[in-house]
Amino acid sequence: MPSPHQPPPAPLHTDDLRVHGAQVIEWIAHYLETVEERPVRSRVEPGDVAAMLPLAAPEEAEDFAAILSDLDRIVTPGVTHWQSPNFFGYFPANASVPAILGELVSAGLGVQGMLWSTSPACTEIETRMLDWLGSAIGLPVSFLSHSENGGGVIQGTASEAVMIAMVAARYRAKQRAMEQGMTLRDIRDSLVAYTSNQAHSSLAKAANIIGLEQDQLRLIEVDGDHAMKPDALEAAIQEDLTDGRLPFFICATVGTTSSTAIDPVEQIGAIAAAHNAWLHIDAAYVGAMLVCPEHRWMIEGVEQATSFNFNPHKWLLTNFDCSALWTTDRSSLIDSLSVTPEYLRNQASDTGAVIDYRDWQAPLGRRFRALKLWFVMRRFGLAGLRAHIREHLRLAEMFENWVQDDDRFELSAKRTAGLICFRAKGTDELNRTLLDRVNDSGELFMTHTSLPHDGADHFILRFAIGAAMTREEHVRKAWDTLCCTLKKQHA
Amino acid sequence: MPSPHQPPPAPLHTDDLRVHGAQVIEWIAHYLETVEERPVRSRVEPGDVAAMLPLAAPEEAEDFAAILSDLDRIVTPGVTHWQSPNFFGYFPANASVPAILGELVSAGLGVQGMLWSTSPACTEIETRMLDWLGSAIGLPVSFLSHSENGGGVIQGTASEAVMIAMVAARYRAKQRAMEQGMTLRDIRDSLVAYTSNQAHSSLAKAANIIGLEQDQLRLIEVDGDHAMKPDALEAAIQEDLTDGRLPFFICATVGTTSSTAIDPVEQIGAIAAAHNAWLHIDAAYVGAMLVCPEHRWMIEGVEQATSFNFNPHKWLLTNFDCSALWTTDRSSLIDSLSVTPEYLRNQASDTGAVIDYRDWQAPLGRRFRALKLWFVMRRFGLAGLRAHIREHLRLAEMFENWVQDDDRFELSAKRTAGLICFRAKGTDELNRTLLDRVNDSGELFMTHTSLPHDGADHFILRFAIGAAMTREEHVRKAWDTLCCTLKKQHA
Numbered sequence: 001m002p003s004p005h006q007p008p009p010a011p012l013h014t015d016d017l018r019v020h021g022a023q024v025i026e027w028i029a030h031y032l033e034t035v036e037e038r039p040v041r042s043r044v045e046p047g048d049v050a051a052m053l054p055l056a057a058p059e060e061a062e063d064f065a066a067i068l069s070d071l072d073r074i075v076t077p078g079v080t081h082w083q084s085p086n087f088f089g090y091f092p093a094n095a096s097v098p099a100i101l102g103e104l105v106s107a108g109l110g111v112q113g114m115l116w117s118t119s120p121a122c123t124e125i126e127t128r129m130l131d132w133l134g135s136a137i138g139l140p141v142s143f144l145s146h147s148e149n150g151g152g153v154i155q156g157t158a159s160e161a162v163m164i165a166m167v168a169a170r171y172r173a174k175q176r177a178m179e180q181g182m183t184l185r186d187i188r189d190s191l192v193a194y195t196s197n198q199a200h201s202s203l204a205k206a207a208n209i210i211g212l213e214q215d216q217l218r219l220i221e222v223d224g225d226h227a228m229k230p231d232a233l234e235a236a237i238q239e240d241l242t243d244g245r246l247p248f249f250i251c252a253t254v255g256t257t258s259s260t261a262i263d264p265v266e267q268i269g270a271i272a273a274a275h276n277a278w279l280h281i282d283a284a285y286v287g288a289m290l291v292c293p294e295h296r297w298m299i300e301g302v303e304q305a306t307s308f309n310f311n312p313h314k315w316l317l318t319n320f321d322c323s324a325l326w327t328t329d330r331s332s333l334i335d336s337l338s339v340t341p342e343y344l345r346n347q348a349s350d351t352g353a354v355i356d357y358r359d360w361q362a363p364l365g366r367r368f369r370a371l372k373l374w375f376v377m378r379r380f381g382l383a384g385l386r387a388h389i390r391e392h393l394r395l396a397e398m399f400e401n402w403v404q405d406d407d408r409f410e411l412s413a414k415r416t417a418g419l420i421c422f423r424a425k426g427t428d429e430l431n432r433t434l435l436d437r438v439n440d441s442g443e444l445f446m447t448h449t450s451l452p453h454d455g456a457d458h459f460i461l462r463f464a465i466g467a468a469m470t471r472e473e474h475v476r477k478a479w480d481t482l483c484c485t486l487k488k489q490h491a
Numbered sequence: 492m493p494s495p496h497q498p499p500p501a502p503l504h505t506d507d508l509r510v511h512g513a514q515v516i517e518w519i520a521h522y523l524e525t526v527e528e529r530p531v532r533s534r535v536e537p538g539d540v541a542a543m544l545p546l547a548a549p550e551e552a553e554d555f556a557a558i559l560s561d562l563d564r565i566v567t568p569g570v571t572h573w574q575s576p577n578f579f580g581y582f583p584a585n586a587s588v589p590a591i592l593g594e595l596v597s598a599g600l601g602v603q604g605m606l607w608s609t610s611p612a613c614t615e616i617e618t619r620m621l622d623w624l625g626s627a628i629g630l631p632v633s634f635l636s637h638s639e640n641g642g643g644v645i646q647g648t649a650s651e652a653v654m655i656a657m658v659a660a661r662y663r664a665k666q667r668a669m670e671q672g673m674t675l676r677d678i679r680d681s682l683v684a685y686t687s688n689q690a691h692s693s694l695a696k697a698a699n700i701i702g703l704e705q706d707q708l709r710l711i712e713v714d715g716d717h718a719m720k721p722d723a724l725e726a727a728i729q730e731d732l733t734d735g736r737l738p739f740f741i742c743a744t745v746g747t748t749s750s751t752a753i754d755p756v757e758q759i760g761a762i763a764a765a766h767n768a769w770l771h772i773d774a775a776y777v778g779a780m781l782v783c784p785e786h787r788w789m790i791e792g793v794e795q796a797t798s799f800n801f802n803p804h805k806w807l808l809t810n811f812d813c814s815a816l817w818t819t820d821r822s823s824l825i826d827s828l829s830v831t832p833e834y835l836r837n838q839a840s841d842t843g844a845v846i847d848y849r850d851w852q853a854p855l856g857r858r859f860r861a862l863k864l865w866f867v868m869r870r871f872g873l874a875g876l877r878a879h880i881r882e883h884l885r886l887a888e889m890f891e892n893w894v895q896d897d898d899r900f901e902l903s904a905k906r907t908a909g910l911i912c913f914r915a916k917g918t919d920e921l922n923r924t925l926l927d928r929v930n931d932s933g934e935l936f937m938t939h940t941s942l943p944h945d946g947a948d949h950f951i952l953r954f955a956i957g958a959a960m961t962r963e964e965h966v967r968k969a970w971d972t973l974c975c976t977l978k979k980q981h982a
Contacts, residue, residue, distance in 0.1 A: 008875025011587035011808050011959035012574065014520040021516035024592045028599030029505040029512075042611050046844045049615035057623035061872040064589070067865075071596065075862075078612025083503065083601045090609075090834070093856075095601035096502035098555070101515045103598040105562065107810050108519030110574045110586035118581070120533050121569025124540035132548035156647060157854035167700050184704050185680055201830040202855055208830070209658050209853055211702025213675050257834055313856075317502050319598050320858050339692040339699070342941035343581075343748055343953070353537045362700055362853070363648035364693055365584075365804075367811050371566075374558075381552040384499025450833035462834070468502035 008061040020064045027071060028100070035084045036469070039442025042080045049078040080445065085469040088478060089447040091257070091285045091419070092466030096317035098379035102372035103319060113366050116354035117346045123355050126154055126370035133312070133373060134326055136382055137290035140303045143326040145355075152326040153360040154369045158284040159202035161309040161325040164337065164362060166193065166210050166249055169278030169306070171336030172329065173248035176276070192240050193217045193249040196228035196263060198256040200282060225414050226261035226451065228252065234271050241275075249278045252305075254298050255286030258449040258460075259413035259421045262286075262298050269304030279305040284323070286417045288315035289393070291385045298416070315392075315418070315466045316385060318372050325360075334359045388468075392418045395475045396465045402479055408486060412451055412458070418465040421451065424486055428459035435461060437485045444478040499552040511555045518562060519591070526575045527960070530933025533571045540569040571936065576960040579969060580938040582748070582776045582910070583957030587808035589870035593863035594810060604857045607845035608837045614846050617645055617861035624803070624864060625817050627873055628781035631794045634817040636846075643817040644851040645860045649775040650693035652800040652816040655828065655853060657684065657701050657740055659820065660769030660797070662827030664739035667767070683731050684708045686742040687719035689752055691773060694742055716905050717752035717942065719743065725762050732766075740769045743796075745789050746777030749940040749951075750904035750912045753777075753789050760795025770796040775814070777908045779806035780884070782876045789907070806883075806909070806957045807876060809863050816851075825850045879959075883909045886966045887956045893970055899977060903942055903949070909956040912942065915977055919950035926952060928976045935969040 009016055052074045082093045113122030130152025131144045145151040155161045170191060177187045193212065195203045197219040207217040218240075220233045237247045250272045252263040265281065272279035281302060287310020289295040302308060307327040312318035327333050338359040340349075348354045358364050380388070396418045403409045403422045413421040423431050431448075439445055451460045465475060500507050543565045573584045604613030621643025622635045636642040646652045661682060668678045684703065686694045688710040698708040709731075711724045728738045741763045743754040756772065763770035772793060778801020780786040793799060798818040803809040818824050829850040831840075839845045849855050871879070887909045894900045894913045904912040914922050926939055942951045956966060 008871040008878065009588070011585070011871075011879065012523050013588055014523050016588045017520045017523070017591070018516060020588060020592055021520075021595075022513060024595050024599075025509060025512035025516065028596065029508045031599065032503050032508070033505050041608075044611050046607070046611070046839060046842075047615070049612045050619050053616065053619045055622070057627050057868040058872050059874050061875050062869040064870060067589070067869050075596075075600075075612050075616070078615065079600060079602045079610040080608070082603055082610075090603075093601060093603045094502070095598065097500070097504055097507045097511060098558070100508070100595070100598045100601075101511055104512075104515050104591070104595050105519065105566075107586065107591045107594040108515075108522065109566075109570060110584060110591075110810050111570045112573055112581075112584045112811055116537070117532075117571065119570040119573075120535050120537070121540045121566050124538070124569065125544065125566070128541050128544045131546070136548050157856045159854045159856075163700075163853065170702075188679070188702065188704070189676055201832040201835070204830045205828065205853070205855075208827070209654075210700060211661075211679065213679070257832070319601050320603055320856055336699070337696065339695045341692040341748070343938065344692070348537060351537075362654065362696070363650045364696075365648045365650075365811055377548040378553045378558050379555060380499040380502075381549050383550050384552050387499065388502065447834060 006061055016064070023068055027068060031076065032083065035081050036086065038081055038084065040081050040084045040086050040445035041439050041442065042078050044078050049074060083467065083469065085467055085471065085474040086444040086478065087467045088463045088465060089445045091314050091464055093313060093320050094315055094317045094466065094468045095319040096376060096468055098375035099317060099319045099372045102375035106368040106371050109368060111368055113368055114358040114364050115344065115346060115349060115356045117348045119368070122368045122370065123357055125374055126357065127151065127355060129370045129373040129377070130324060130326065132377055133324055137287060138293065138296045139308060139326060142303065142328045143308060149330055150326065150328045151330045152324060153357055155323040155325050155361060156321040157323050158200070158282060158309055158311055159205060160362060161323055162202055162251060162280060162282060163206035163209060164333065165278065165280040165307040166206055168329065168333040168336045169249040170210065172278060172332040173246060177246060187246065190244065190246040191216055191248045192245050194220055194233055194236060194247065195251040196220050196222050196253060198222050198226045198258055198261055199251060199253050200257050200284070203251055222261065226256060226259050228263040228268065230264055230267035230271060233268060237271065237275055247275050247277050249280065251280045251282055254281055254283035255417055258451055260286060260417045260419050261413070262416055265299055266301030269301040273304050278307070281305045281308045283308065283310040285311065285314050288312065289389055289417060291382060292389055312373060315389065316376070317380060317388060317468060318376050322369050322372055392465050392470065395470070395472060396420060399463065399465065399475055399479060412453060412460045420463045421449070421460050422463070423458065423460050430489065431459045431461060434486055434489060437489070438482060441481060441485065443481045497552055497554070507555070514559055518559060522567065523574065526572050527577065529572055529575065531572050531575045531577050531936035532930050532933065533569050535569050540565060574958065574960065576958055576962060576965040577935040577969065578958045579954045579956060580936045582805050582955050584804060584811050585806055585808045585957065585959045586810040587867060587959055589866035590808060590810045590863045593866035597859040597862050600859060602859055604859060605849040605855050606835065606837060606840060606847045608839045610859070613859045613861065614848055616865055617848065618642065618846060620861045620864040620868070621815060621817065623868055624815055628778060629784065629787045630799060630817060633794065633819045634799060640821055641817065641819045642821045643815060644848055646814040646816050646852060647812040648814050649691070649773060649800055649802055650696060651853060652814050653693055653742060653771060653773060654697035654700060655824065656769065656771040656798040657697055659824040659827045660740040661701065663769060663820065663823040664737060668737060678737065681735065681737040682707055682739050683736050684740040685711055685724055685727060685738065687711050687713050687744060687754060689713050689717045689747040689749055690742060690744050691748050691775070713752065717747060717750050719754040719759065721755055721758035721762060724759060728762065728766055738766050738768050740771065742771045742773055745772055745774035746908055749942055751777060751908045751910050752904070753907055756790055757792030760792040764795050769798070772796045772799045774799065774801040776802065776805050779803065780880055780908060782873060783880055803864060806880065807867070808871060808879060808959060809867050813860050813863055883956050883961065886961070886963060887911060890954065890956065890966055890970060903944060903951045911954045912940070912951050913954070914949065914951050921980065922950045922952060924980060925977055928980070929973060932972060932976065934972045
């Protein structure tokens with residue numbers, strides 16, 4: 001129902017902020033208190049949501065009450081509930097109260113931190129937060145801001161992080177090759193990047209965006225645990241060197257998306273060092289685990305990497321987007337991305353005494369995302385973050401044991417984190433149907449992947465424990481639902 | 492003071508959300524009510540903010556009260572107040588209550604909209620909002636989602652929008668050139684993009700990121716109003732064709748950053764059409780004005796463009812980030828960016844019946860930014876948005892007249908929007924000092940650029956009216972401060 005015509009409010013009317021802000025806070029609180037009862041995966045059909053929206057924007061201002069009520073009518077039935085404790089799909093996308101409120105403060109301040117001078121706190125808190133977080137996950141000091149050439153920055157996503165790492169690596173390789181007399185176009189045609197065939201699709205996307213042809217990204221084969229084979233990497237590089245090509249970039253994945261396989265960082269690092277290639281480590285999901293010292297074996301050898309990335313927005317209670325990127329070669333990063341027109345020049349930047357984060361990312365503008373990390377790390381403390389991770393890992397081990405002890409199921413990959421890859425014994429079709437029925441039930445949501453098994457690719461179930469509200473009871477209920485659903489299928 | 496040790500809270504504790512949420516809402520309301528009194532540009536020196544932060548993250552959980560009090564102690568003195576009514580720098584970065592609350596709902600829902608199926612409402616509301624907004628600014632139906640091959644998407648920034656437009660344009664040019672028997676590497680070496688020498692620095696940055704060499708982006712000369720000269724563009728293209736190169740992309744700027752010059756879209760569009768090049772229109776700032784029909788002359792000929800971008804996060808009351816991109820060739824965009832691993836496959840996508848916005852952008856993940864546009868367009872109505880723009884334009888005309896009528900000042904560029912480019916008559920040094928003093932006063936904040944004047948580049952003052960709370964009194968006070976400061980300099 002359109003509301004009666006009324007004059008539009010002043011844009012930043014603070015009484016509106018107080019009154020409507022309180023309503024929205026209450027709406028979110030109620031949503032979170034009831035999200036567990038909702039079918040996890042949205043049940044709408046394509047076009048259902050659009051059909052509830054008018055074809056054109058309203059001419060006249062509407063009451064806020066009308067907007068708020070449409071959240072229940074149009075939005076919540078149309079969302080898949082990532083914050084449900086019964087969400088076990090993809091990787092988690094944690095939210096938490098301090099992160100949500102950090103986002104709110106950022107929106108309320110409305111500052112744009114492209115340059116140090118456009119809001120010094122936006123830059124300096126970010127630099128310090130990346131130092132806090134880098135230390136907290138055990139990164140060597142060479143990645144921190146007080147080192148000679150290191151430092152961290154918040155990106156939107158791991159895809160953007162690997163893309164700009166590639167751009168910086170290309171820049172560095174070009175500089176070196178030009179010194180040896182190669183032309184820019186010869187260099188460009190010769191560059192080769194390497195990652196495993198289990199690496200995230202963002203690698204292929206980034207390579208494509210930055211202008212590499214398909215034969216300039218080589219996907220290296222993996223071992224039985226789906227981790228990159230260092231000898232296959234070395235062989236590929238040798239082959240390329242023989243052909244006069246320029247290996248410039250290697251991405252090791254610490255926790256692949258399909259199965260959280262851990263590429264051997266130490267050995268890959270040695271190869272990267274031997275060939276002067278930029279080593280990027282994509283630890284998007286499992287990076288959060290590194291707040292617990294017992295998991296740092298996964299990045300042994302990280303001191304040989306030139307960049308390292310993980311997403312606090314996955315499993316570290318910081319709502320999307322917040323992807324943390326560190327480098328030990330900030331000058332290549334900055335030199336490869338910096339373009340300075342007059343209208344962005346300012347005294348602070350000209351002195352070189354400050355960081356301008358626009359030169360550490362693809363976009364120019366940026367919001368004050370560091371507030372989220374600041375709020376989260378303080379409100380939970382490192383002890384709280386460790387407890388959060390350890391509890392989910394305990395649940396994952398429990399689930400893994402259930403699978404292992406049940407004759408109807410089998411594990412499909414070694415477990416290293418909160419993700420269990422498994423399948424019901426039998427055909428791919430059986431598993432596909434099982435997944436569809438479980439997700440249709442609304443009781444939980446999980447996803448799938450494809451992994452080699454007995455010599456052929458198979459349909460594998462992915463059960464990722466990590467939603468902020470997931471407790472033991474939710475995992476138990478999910479397992480019961482899975483077992484019951486399979487039983488009915490067999491019946 | 493560290494707070495006494497306490498157990499960390501549950502991540503999504505709704506009582507915390509209610510209590511701390513109310514505190515944050517009140518904090519923001521108070522901030523906005525007092526922002527006018529604060530020195531607009533932060534007065535901190537490099538390192539001041541960092542020095543107030545501990546060197547490492549706390550081990551134990553802190554009280555929310557401690558975090559909140561640090562906002563006043565550490566953050567607000569360290570920010571440049573973009574929401575101050577006395578902010579006249581760069582271009583505005585509007586916030587508004589409905590936008591802030593839309594951001595809050597997005598954070599509270601915590602959904603990730605990479606695929607239609609991961610939250611159908613996130614996709615379908617975005618598609619509809621871009622249709623609403625596209626219609627509201629007078630874009631032809633070929634840019635809207637119900638056309639054969641068009642549609643809109645929210646990007647983070649105009650930089651990202653032009654980058655992916657270039658990637659899509661390159662893809663299209665490659666497909667065509669391959670059909671004519673060229674090799675991929677020959678095509679890559681031959682591609683040339685064009686924009687004016689007044690285009691935003693994001694053009695050079697995007698060209699660099701996507702892997703063009705410097706000679707593959709040509710900066711076309713401009714006329715006395717700083718607008719691209721179509722005959723110079725045509726001449727450059729002819730030259731390149733003669734050299735066997737492939738003109739593939741032209742960016743016309745509607746409202747340049749230095750002076751809001753308007754490139755002649757109609758004529759540039761004819762050239763793009765004649766040479767089968769992708770025409771991108773960057774209307775990042777002035778696009779907001781197009782909600783008023785009287786300004787649509789600026790995009791006459793837009794039907795010849797393949798992509799069009801403007802930033803609601805500048806002047807349309809939608810807090811950063813929200814950059815709207817439309818294309819008439821969504822298949823080139825999608826085909827150039829799509830990579831589909833098994834773990835992202837799902838029934839809805841496989842049928843082709845839905846939009847997966849991950850294929851319309853560089854990152855994979857994305858948040859529910861459409862809520863901001865939905866809230867803003869409904870809460871203000873198109874009538875409210877037009878009134879907002881028209882009032883700022885009235886103030887800009889008023890300020891322009893003051894400059895024109897004052898012997899001590901001179902206008903430096905034709906005004907087309909809320910930005911006045913002007914200078915005190917005299918040396919660049921005089922103007923530089925004037926700018927420094929005015930900004931040091933804290934009474935207002937403005938920036939500068941460089942524009943050709945009497946045959947040489949000169950230091951030009953930029954006064955951009957558009958902050959959400961700016962009213963006539965603020966513009967009057969700013970003018971008084973400027974005049975007084977200049978008087979003191981002359982004295």
